[in-house]
Amino acid sequence: MCDVMVRFIPRSLLHSLAVAGVVGLCLTGLLPAPLNAARGGTSPGGGKTEVLPVQKAAPAVVIIDGAGNEAELRRQLRSKNGVAELGASTPKMLFSQAPTGSFGFILPRLLGMALVTQSPDLAVDRTAPVGNAYEIHKLADGSGMLVGFMEKETLTQVAPSQRPKTVRIALHSNPSEKAPHIVAVPLVKLAADRMPSRLDPKNPDGTVVFEMDLQGTSTHASTQGGQ
Structure with a gap:
């Protein structure tokens, strides 16, 4: 059934769909990491993810x-x-x-x-x-x-x-x-x-x-x- 549908789709449209798929994968890599990972969440393996150091203000006298x-x-x-x-x-x-x-x-x-x-x-x-x-x-x-x-x-x-x-x-x-x-x-x-x-x-x-x-x-x- 899929082979039949592909035969009726113009080659130019197939090329456009393929390019769109590659671009979508690239953009996914540029998206920000999940919020829980940035805050030091749990990795898929069960370990803690790295937490970026936070600069604290010095306490008052x-x-x-x-x-x-x-x-x-x-x-x-x-x-x-x-x-x-x-x-x-x-x-x-x-x-x-x-x-x-x-x-x-x-x-x-x-x-x-x-x-x-x-x-x-x-x-x-x-x-x-x-x-x-x-x-x-x-x-x-x-x-x-x-x-x-x-x-x-x-x-x-x-x-x-x-x-x-x-x-x-x-x-x-x-x-x-x-x-x-x-x-x-x-x-x-x-x-x-x-x-x-x-x-x-x-x-x-x-x-x-x-x-x-x-x-x-x-x-x-x-x-x-x-x-």
């Missing part, structure tokens, strides 16, 4: 108003950031491997080396190895926040959610009369050109101050991975 007992200030900031202590089974790990919603501590020397050399990761401890260790928060979205204490004058410069310019900050490891206010600043926006230094060189466990740049929200520089 977090400040606890007022001054007071160091332990209480840290508790309030942890509560505000929604983080809890690392599990007892993980006394030490890389920040990139730490679970989200957790906090740990890092030695001032290691923190300085990581930020000065633009290291892609940080080694954190479950508990503070020294009294002047810096606290690190890993938020629910994986963003890193460095905790420290600032003087009141600097707070007004870092508090706005939109900072058009880079701000030079001095982040203290512990509170003092000069720097009584606890803050958490986004790691991805920090850049350092020098190592932290002790306020009292003769006291190895005394407060450490780390001078560095807190980049403006309009910049796109990144200093720390795992986010």
Whole structure:
């Protein structure tokens, strides 16, 4: 039956139909992938499809108003950031491997080396190895926040959610009369050109101050991975 129909169809029409079929197949290859594949759906073989990385905006600086007992200030900031202590089974790990919603501590020397050399990761401890260790928060979205204490004058410069310019900050490891206010600043926006230094060189466990740049929200520089 098909052979009979083909005999009565002009050759020019058959040629046109064949060309249309080839063009249709080519256009099919240009169509966008299914939406579930772009979002990381499941492949026919049962595995996960590749998901393109999403660039997140850096979190805003977090400040606890007022001054007071160091332990209480840290508790309030942890509560505000929604983080809890690392599990007892993980006394030490890389920040990139730490679970989200957790906090740990890092030695001032290691923190300085990581930020000065633009290291892609940080080694954190479950508990503070020294009294002047810096606290690190890993938020629910994986963003890193460095905790420290600032003087009141600097707070007004870092508090706005939109900072058009880079701000030079001095982040203290512990509170003092000069720097009584606890803050958490986004790691991805920090850049350092020098190592932290002790306020009292003769006291190895005394407060450490780390001078560095807190980049403006309009910049796109990144200093720390795992986010």
